[in-house]
Amino acid sequence: MADKKKMVEAITSMDVDFAQWYTDVVKKAELCDYASVKGCMVIKPAGYAIWENIQKELDRRFKESGVENVYMPMFIPESLLQKEKDHVEGFAPEVAWVTHGGLEPLQERMCVRPTSETLFCDFYAKDIQSYRDLPRVYNQWCSVVRWEKTTRPFLRSREFLWQEGHTAHATAEEAEERTIQMLNLYADFCEEVLALPVIRGQKTDKEKFAGAESTYTIEALMHDGKALQSGTSHNFGDGFAKAFEIQFTDKDNTLKHVHQTSWGMSTRLIGAIIMAHGDDNGLVLPPRIAPVQVMIVPIQQKKEGVLDKAYELKNRLIKAGFSVKADDTDKSPGWKFADCEMRGIPLRVEIGPKDMEQNQAVLVRRDNHEKTIVSLDELETKVGEMLDTIQKAMLEKARTHRDAHTYEATSWEEFTDTINNKPGFVKAMWCGSQECEDKIKEDTGATSRCMPFAQEHLADTCVCCGKPAKKMVYWGRAY
Amino acid sequence: MADKKKMVEAITSMDVDFAQWYTDVVKKAELCDYASVKGCMVIKPAGYAIWENIQKELDRRFKESGVENVYMPMFIPESLLQKEKDHVEGFAPEVAWVTHGGLEPLQERMCVRPTSETLFCDFYAKDIQSYRDLPRVYNQWCSVVRWEKTTRPFLRSREFLWQEGHTAHATAEEAEERTIQMLNLYADFCEEVLALPVIRGQKTDKEKFAGAESTYTIEALMHDGKALQSGTSHNFGDGFAKAFEIQFTDKDNTLKHVHQTSWGMSTRLIGAIIMAHGDDNGLVLPPRIAPVQVMIVPIQQKKEGVLDKAYELKNRLIKAGFSVKADDTDKSPGWKFADCEMRGIPLRVEIGPKDMEQNQAVLVRRDNHEKTIVSLDELETKVGEMLDTIQKAMLEKARTHRDAHTYEATSWEEFTDTINNKPGFVKAMWCGSQECEDKIKEDTGATSRCMPFAQEHLADTCVCCGKPAKKMVYWGRAY
Numbered sequence: 020m021a022d023k024k025k026m027v028e029a030i031t032s033m034d035v036d037f038a039q040w041y042t043d044v045v046k047k048a049e050l051c052d053y054a055s056v057k058g059c060m061v062i063k064p065a066g067y068a069i070w071e072n073i074q075k076e077l078d079r080r081f082k083e084s085g086v087e088n089v090y091m092p093m094f095i096p097e098s099l100l101q102k103e104k105d106h107v108e109g110f111a112p113e114v115a116w117v118t119h120g121g122l123e124p125l126q127e128r129m130c131v132r133p134t135s136e137t138l139f140c141d142f143y144a145k146d147i148q149s150y151r152d153l154p155r156v157y158n159q160w161c162s163v164v165r166w167e168k169t170t171r172p173f174l175r176s177r178e179f180l181w182q183e184g185h186t187a188h189a190t191a192e193e194a195e196e197r198t199i200q201m202l203n204l205y206a207d208f209c210e211e212v213l214a215l216p217v218i219r220g221q222k223t224d225k226e227k228f229a230g231a232e233s234t235y236t237i238e239a240l241m242h243d244g245k246a247l248q249s250g251t252s253h254n255f256g257d258g259f260a261k262a263f264e265i266q267f268t269d270k271d272n273t274l275k276h277v278h279q280t281s282w283g284m285s286t287r288l289i290g291a292i293i294m295a296h297g298d299d300n301g302l303v304l305p306p307r308i309a310p311v312q313v314m315i316v317p318i319q320q321k322k323e324g325v326l327d328k329a330y331e332l333k334n335r336l337i338k339a340g341f342s343v344k345a346d347d348t349d350k351s352p353g354w355k356f357a358d359c360e361m362r363g364i365p366l367r368v369e370i371g372p373k374d375m376e377q378n379q380a381v382l383v384r385r386d387n388h389e390k391t392i393v394s395l396d397e398l399e400t401k402v403g404e405m406l407d408t409i410q411k412a413m414l415e416k417a418r419t420h421r422d423a424h425t426y427e428a429t430s431w432e433e434f435t436d437t438i439n440n441k442p443g444f445v446k447a448m449w450c451g452s453q454e455c456e457d458k459i460k461e462d463t464g465a466t467s468r469c470m471p472f473a474q475e476h477l478a479d480t481c482v483c484c485g486k487p488a489k490k491m492v493y494w495g496r497a498y
Numbered sequence: 499m500a501d502k503k504k505m506v507e508a509i510t511s512m513d514v515d516f517a518q519w520y521t522d523v524v525k526k527a528e529l530c531d532y533a534s535v536k537g538c539m540v541i542k543p544a545g546y547a548i549w550e551n552i553q554k555e556l557d558r559r560f561k562e563s564g565v566e567n568v569y570m571p572m573f574i575p576e577s578l579l580q581k582e583k584d585h586v587e588g589f590a591p592e593v594a595w596v597t598h599g600g601l602e603p604l605q606e607r608m609c610v611r612p613t614s615e616t617l618f619c620d621f622y623a624k625d626i627q628s629y630r631d632l633p634r635v636y637n638q639w640c641s642v643v644r645w646e647k648t649t650r651p652f653l654r655s656r657e658f659l660w661q662e663g664h665t666a667h668a669t670a671e672e673a674e675e676r677t678i679q680m681l682n683l684y685a686d687f688c689e690e691v692l693a694l695p696v697i698r699g700q701k702t703d704k705e706k707f708a709g710a711e712s713t714y715t716i717e718a719l720m721h722d723g724k725a726l727q728s729g730t731s732h733n734f735g736d737g738f739a740k741a742f743e744i745q746f747t748d749k750d751n752t753l754k755h756v757h758q759t760s761w762g763m764s765t766r767l768i769g770a771i772i773m774a775h776g777d778d779n780g781l782v783l784p785p786r787i788a789p790v791q792v793m794i795v796p797i798q799q800k801k802e803g804v805l806d807k808a809y810e811l812k813n814r815l816i817k818a819g820f821s822v823k824a825d826d827t828d829k830s831p832g833w834k835f836a837d838c839e840m841r842g843i844p845l846r847v848e849i850g851p852k853d854m855e856q857n858q859a860v861l862v863r864r865d866n867h868e869k870t871i872v873s874l875d876e877l878e879t880k881v882g883e884m885l886d887t888i889q890k891a892m893l894e895k896a897r898t899h900r901d902a903h904t905y906e907a908t909s910w911e912e913f914t915d916t917i918n919n920k921p922g923f924v925k926a927m928w929c930g931s932q933e934c935e936d937k938i939k940e941d942t943g944a945t946s947r948c949m950p951f952a953q954e955h956l957a958d959t960c961v962c963c964g965k966p967a968k969k970m971v972y973w974g975r976a977y
Contacts, residue, residue, distance in 0.1 A: 068567070088543065093643070
């Protein structure tokens with residue numbers, strides 16, 4: 020086990036320095052690397068394969084809900100960005116500007132899209148004429164650029180990959196329905212596929228998207244007790260439609276403005292997976308998103324027949340629909356075990372001469388290191404069951420962790436004491452004023468994460484100012 | 499049939515004005531639209547769905563050949579672009595420059611990637627140390643920007659979508675092998691999936707990629723007799739490796755430079771599909787790439803049971819694995835037929851009260867308008883067979899067209915006469931000098947498309963200068 024120890028020592032313990040632990044995992048599991056372009060990242064094969072699985076599953080769910088994919092240009096002329104007042108104020112300070120095309124200066128400078136509301140609006144204004152053209156439920160998969168000052172792999176980088184859905188509807192009701200529908204789709208995806216429990220709720224006016232009437236969010240809790248906004252869905256009402264003159268002739272023959280929504284999820288989700296499930300041995304991937312679900316590790320692989328058996332098991336499991344690799348390198352089993360763990364592979368199958376004699380293999384779970392001996396006759400069934408069990412256990416564990424780190428506060432003293440000493444969510448009542456949000460942020464560094472759909476009545480008064488409370492809010496420090 | 503006539507009249511005939519026909523099809527089949535950003539396009543759902551099918555099938559073939567997907571930043575610092583002399587000369591005149599990030603000017607300006615050799619090289623220089631790290635067979639799906647002066651939808655736009663593979667190998671032989679392997683993969687994909695026959699060959703030095711040692715290409719012939727370069731694969735030798743200092747310790751413990759390749763295909767392929775298969779009724783999509791393979795058109799749909807039957811057939815065919823829609827709008831059958839044809843849907847299934855009485859349906863092929871009556875008992879089998887037949891017939895038709903428009907010339911007079919009067923490829927011998935290529939381009943507008951792998955000996959001397967010939971070349975006017 021000397022090899023394993025040596026390898027594991029290369030990661031900082033989470034409890035010693037969570038930020039360093041995160042950087043170590045990203046690097047050692049070969050998910051991404053820094054690029055020569057400051058603040059940008061190179062997503063390596065192991066990281067990109069996770070993103071491909073996220074895309075595949077989200078895209079399938081999108082299409083089932085009637086979404087169609089399109090592609091808009093990556094450039095936004097400055098005049099277009101400026102059409103909606105709140106939107107330009109929100110984004111102009113952090114965009115990258117293109118000023119020259121080839122050897123010539125441009126007549127009008129363009130930014131690289133930080134998000135594409137303005138491009139979709141510009142398109143819809145030409146494309147939508149009649150109620151027959153509605154709804155438009157479009158999405159694109161692309162990269163966007165925001166010129167952040169401080170960056171961290173997956174969590175905040177100057178360029179990141181995402182999907183952005185942009186819809187146009189005939190009525191306000193239909194737009195609101197789609198906004199909530201997509202938020203729920205995101206939340207279900209996080210829970211069912213990423214084993215990531217999330218709080219569904221609405222952002223306060225202070226925290227909502229630039230130009231939105233309302234923003235809905237899903238908030239997850241990371242291992243260190245910080246919150247991570249994992250997906251958002253915005254209802255724009257007819258604000259953009261008025262700014263961009265997107266009108267349609269309705270059934271009653273009158274001209275009306277459309278109602279719009281947008282919603283997005285990004286490579287940030289990979290950061291969420293790392294920080295919600297990882298441990299001191301490295302990454303822990305939920306089986307439903309893991310690019311490699313099972314690693315076969317031959318024991319005493321130089322003994323006759325062992326490697327052949329390992330390949331046989333690999334092929335059997337691939338045939339049964341699992342994603343499987345066999346580690347036939349000349350490293351020691353201990354090193355291979357540690358490597359599997361570092362990369363977060365959900366299930367390890369050990370097979371050696373003794374196992375072969377007994378017609379068995381040893382299954383080792385990544386999430387809790389539990390070993391199970393199974394007969395080779397029922398390998399496929401047992402592996403399938405085990406992966407399901409891991410998936411469920413990971414969701415349960417993350418939920419238990421979150422619930423154990425979700426507190427209530429009904430007085431200012433209790434609130435500040437909890438925020439300062441107990442990393443996690445704090446549920447508390449709020450009067451609805453931005454002054455209180457500002458004061459809380461200034462005094463504690465915490466922000467309102469959301470007004471959850473599942474409201475509770477904890478007290479009659481705002482935890483900050485003592486005035487009558489309007490909403491229960493989840494507060495927390497966030498990534 | 500008045501409706502149909504009216505709709506069809508909206509497209510210019512190919513023989514009258516091929517360029518206008520192309521633009522009409524792109525617009526009427528709703529493949530893409532112009533954007534507010536000059537020279538850029540909005541790819542609409544019908545166009546993007548074709549691209550998704552291209553991606554899915556190509557990506558599957560890539561992965562089978564050992565390719566791993568990654569993502570590199572979209573920006574290239576100017577100093578990085580300048581590291582390889584030929585490369586910067588080729589691309590610097592046509593890149594978009596970012597000069598400001600947020601409100602601050604950048605210390606060093608960056609271009610939006612026109613292609614990512616420099617970024618991959620920069621990454622490989624850090625990432626590759628030992629022969630154990632080789633080969634690296636990476637690919638990315640992304641968009642790139644080239645500041646073209648004149649643009650056309652799909653064929654030439656300032657931003658387009660593509661994949662770019664970038665590999666690093668221990669030996670020159672292995673790099674050459676990968677270069678050819680990917681060219682053949684592209685060619686097989688075009689023939690098997692897009693029903694597009696291609697000439698496989700090598701570019702002359704004049705036409706090769708900026709910085710490449712050799713460039714291989716597949717060249718297709720469009721309906722109007724013009725050539726379209728449909729995919730390229732480059733062998734860089736160790737030129738980039740020397741410029742970027744990408745070295746590895748080989749098995750013999752000496753430090754060596756890697757050998758590299760790159761290869762790409764783009765949304766241009768959609769243009770190729772349109773121009774190779776389309777006709778005066780619109781788009782004609784090969785079944786293996788068509789987002790909708792079968793359209794069910796109910797006849798006399800107000801009669802009892804007709805719509806239900808149409809839905810039943812749709813569901814049966816979807817269950818059998820086909821991509822199917824039913825047109826249940828209140829348009830006339832004639833309008834629906836024309837609409838199906840415009841959108842290039844390979845097979846139309848007509849079902850009306852009389853068909854129902856006979857337990858039959860009428861299948862109508864898009865490619866040749868042939869009608870076949872089939873028993874509903876064997877609908878799935880017949881539809882499957884028909885789609886296979888269409889796929890094969892389309893490849894055969896395109897091949898016949900190409901062969902009928904491929905000429906030979908052994909004298910300058912014959913050469914110029916053919917180029918000027920017979921749109922198509924002209925095969926002719928070449929001495930290998932750039933002077934002759936320049937003269938041919940100047941006098942006729944034709945360029946060397948490729949030196950085909952399948953060489954033929956047509957004459958002893960160069961068709962242009964009369965000196966001893968070295969290669970047989972395909973010449974043609976190109977998109």
